[in-house]
Amino acid sequence: MEPIALLLAATLNAGTALAIAGLGLLINEKCGIVNLGAEGIMLIAAIAGFATVVHTDNDWVGFAAGMGAGALLALVFGWLVIWLNTNQYATGLALSMFGAGFSAFVGIRYVQEKLPAREQFAIPWLADIPLAGAALFKQHPMVYIAIALTFAMAWFLYRSRTGLVLRSIGESPESAHALGYRVRWIRLACVVAGGALCGLAGAYISVIYTPLWVEGMTAGKGWITLALTTFATWRPGRVLLGAYLFGGVTMLQFHLQGMGVQVASQLLTMLPYVATIVVLALISRNPTWIRVNMPASLGKPFYPGA
Amino acid sequence: MRLEARPQPSVAMSIASPVIAVAITVVLGTLLFALLGKDPVRGLMVFFYEPIRSGYALSELAVKATPLILCALGLAVCYRSNIWNIGAEGQLLLGAIAGGGVALLATTATGGWIVVAILAAGAVGGMAWAGITALLRDRFNANEILVSLMLVYVAEMFLSYLVYGPWKDPKGFNFPQTQMFPASTQVPLLVTGTRLHLGFLIALAAVAAVWIFMFRTMAGFQLLVGGLAPLAARYAGFSSRKALWTTLLLSGGVAGIAGALEAAGPLGQLTPHVSPGYGFTAIIVAFVGRLHPCGIVLAALLLSMFIIGGEFAQSRLGLPRSLTGVFQGLLLFSLLACDTLIHFRIIWARRLAWNR
Numbered sequence: 301m302e303p304i305a306l307l308l309a310a311t312l313n314a315g316t317a318l319a320i321a322g323l324g325l326l327i328n329e330k331c332g333i334v335n336l337g338a339e340g341i342m343l344i345a346a347i348a349g350f351a352t353v354v355h356t357d358n359d360w361v362g363f364a365a366g367m368g369a370g371a372l373l374a375l376v377f378g379w380l381v382i383w384l385n386t387n388q389y390a391t392g393l394a395l396s397m398f399g400a401g402f403s404a405f406v407g408i409r410y411v412q413e414k415l416p417a418r419e420q421f422a423i424p425w426l427a428d429i430p431l432a433g434a435a436l437f438k439q440h441p442m443v444y445i446a447i448a449l450t451f452a453m454a455w456f457l458y459r460s461r462t463g464l465v466l467r468s469i470g471e472s473p474e475s476a477h478a479l480g481y482r483v484r485w486i487r488l489a490c491v492v493a494g495g496a497l498c499g500l501a502g503a504y505i506s507v508i509y510t511p512l513w514v515e516g517m518t519a520g521k522g523w524i525t526l527a528l529t530t531f532a533t534w535r536p537g538r539v540l541l542g543a544y545l546f547g548g549v550t551m552l553q554f555h556l557q558g559m560g561v562q563v564a565s566q567l568l569t570m571l572p573y574v575a576t577i578v579v580l581a582l583i584s585r586n587p588t589w590i591r592v593n594m595p596a597s598l599g600k601p602f603y604p605g606a
Numbered sequence: 607m608r609l610e611a612r613p614q615p616s617v618a619m620s621i622a623s624p625v626i627a628v629a630i631t632v633v634l635g636t637l638l639f640a641l642l643g644k645d646p647v648r649g650l651m652v653f654f655y656e657p658i659r660s661g662y663a664l665s666e667l668a669v670k671a672t673p674l675i676l677c678a679l680g681l682a683v684c685y686r687s688n689i690w691n692i693g694a695e696g697q698l699l700l701g702a703i704a705g706g707g708v709a710l711l712a713t714t715a716t717g718g719w720i721v722v723a724i725l726a727a728g729a730v731g732g733m734a735w736a737g738i739t740a741l742l743r744d745r746f747n748a749n750e751i752l753v754s755l756m757l758v759y760v761a762e763m764f765l766s767y768l769v770y771g772p773w774k775d776p777k778g779f780n781f782p783q784t785q786m787f788p789a790s791t792q793v794p795l796l797v798t799g800t801r802l803h804l805g806f807l808i809a810l811a812a813v814a815a816v817w818i819f820m821f822r823t824m825a826g827f828q829l830l831v832g833g834l835a836p837l838a839a840r841y842a843g844f845s846s847r848k849a850l851w852t853t854l855l856l857s858g859g860v861a862g863i864a865g866a867l868e869a870a871g872p873l874g875q876l877t878p879h880v881s882p883g884y885g886f887t888a889i890i891v892a893f894v895g896r897l898h899p900c901g902i903v904l905a906a907l908l909l910s911m912f913i914i915g916g917e918f919a920q921s922r923l924g925l926p927r928s929l930t931g932v933f934q935g936l937l938l939f940s941l942l943a944c945d946t947l948i949h950f951r952i953i954w955a956r957r958l959a960w961n962r
Binding site: 520523566574581603 | 609690746748749755757760763764766770771886890893926928929930932933934935936939942943945949950
């Protein structure tokens with residue numbers, strides 16, 4: 301295959317996990333909750349998904365396990381930050397640390413395990429198109445599900461009544477509460493849904509993207525995803541584009557190495573992290589731009605009736 | 607059951623909360639050991655008795671507590687000012703790199719002053735790394751949480767680049783490590799026969815210094831007001847930019863010193879594994895220590911027990927070392943939940959219809 305088509309295919313694949321997790325964090329943040337635990341959720345979901353596939357040989361059961369693990373962790377996180385009003389940043393950090401430790405702890409017996417041969421997918425006819433076919437139409441179904449999910453999320457947030465309520469809670473939970481909406485329960489639903497999507501992304505990483513288990517294998521993807529929502533100024537479509545951008549940068553390092561560029565591999569591995577910092581700085585440069593787009597209650601606790 | 611806001615935060619609860627949280631963690635830990643089919647009593651002994659069993663064990667406790675105290679002090683100042691620096695790990699690594707770089711220049715004939723130079727370089731390295739976060743937040747409004755965390759990954763890669771590449775010991779059988787630093791760079795030991803070094807005293811001095819800075823100086827007062835009531839601080843003319851730079855440079859500096867102490871103290875060389883996550887554990891230390899310098903010393907000793915306990919759990923019980931991370935996360939979770947009781951009290955009454 302042509303290098304460009306190969307890079308494009310790899311980019312879509314790498315961007316998919318970021319996109320799914322990014323949409324999950326988007327729905328969290330749209331209702332006003334920041335979940336810094338994304339990295340921990342993804343790690344636990346990654347081992348949950350991987351272990352499930354090892355035992356059941358079924359990728360889709362693995363994805364479901366990842367989503368379940370993510371939803372469960374998010375439920376605990378949500379209870380703490382929504383009902384006990386714990387600090388969202390600190391609680392998220394606790395989740396990330398717990399996730400890193402717990403996944404490594406549980407995962408130690410799966411380090412040597414291998415998954416059954418990965419299925420190859422191809423969309424009939426379209427996959428035979430030269431160049432584009434190989435790049436675009438021979439992907440895992442999850443790649444297309446992520447794209448569909450983006451459209452669904454955009455419709456849900458901006459065209460449905462529930463989406464409107466959700467966004468109003470993110471802007472002003474007090475007003476939504478005064479109107480009679482059950483702010484805490486809706487926020488919890490958003491957090492759990494977000495956790496499930498982060499979990500799906502984690503399972504995708506360990507089952508499809510790099511089908512193996514290594515301690516800390518998400519390598520900061522949860523954190524990059526958190527930057528992604530800011531980069532996307534909280535818009536679903538831009539989350540998808542941003543995910544492909546970061547996916548492309550991640551893949552670029554491997555291709556540069558493959559092309560024999562004489563730079564130490566460690567310096568190339570820095571690339572996605574440095575890119576995240578640079579992009580974050582460029583996007584955040586205009587404070588008004590952020591303030592206009594950011595949900596107004598983001599990160600702030602809400603006391604009903606206070 | 608519902609929560610009712612207390613008229614004033616409870617001082618008693620803010621001290622009791624970490625104790626309750628540790629108790630909850632112990633209970634959860636016991637359950638975990640039982641689930642794993644290990645004797646819970648032995649498991650708890652490994653974590654809470656073995657690390658304080660002998661004089662040597664206590665010295666090791668202090669060795670591991672040193673970087674935790676230093677990093678947590680800086681983080682406490684940051685968090686009290688509402689600056690969310692979570693990248694102490696990266697700042698520590700840069701301190702180790704800068705300090706290690708100076709140590710590599712030394713020879714066996716170099717005088718004892720080189721240790722001072724190593725620590726100074728460490729402080730500058732850590733400050734420079736934290737300074738990037740401050741600069742990007744100040745000039746570009748970039749979120750300091752994400753930037754400081756991303757810089758941890760960059761720092762890890764940078765350290766790994768150095769020890770696999772330009773700084774690799776040519777006689778090191780291709781291991782990713784620098785050559786051993788000359789003996790002149792060794793941070794003086796406090797007790798012969800142990801690894802306890804001068805760094806522990808430096809950390810305790812830093813505790814006193816940070817206490818004075820936070821509670822007895824105008825600059826410290828301005829930071830605390832800025833964290834508690836940003837609008838009041840602005841009205842009083844306290845600069846939030848100054849607070850940003852002060853807190854980040856301070857926390858970067860102490861984390862850098864911690865890194866340099868590790869490199870020139872117990873390690874004596876640079877490897878990719880300079881720190882077993884001291885910078886992240888320090889976040890928990892800062893919270894468990896109530897963001898107070900004195901509390902941080904106690905919390906650092908506790909979390910140091912967790913780290914050593916994890917090592918023992920690996921060697922004696924055949925459990926993965928990552929058990930430490932599990933316990934650390936559980937501790938922070940329980941602590942945050944218990945902290946609710948500082949500001950709220952539980953009312954065991956039937957739910958009123960209008961209160962949902």
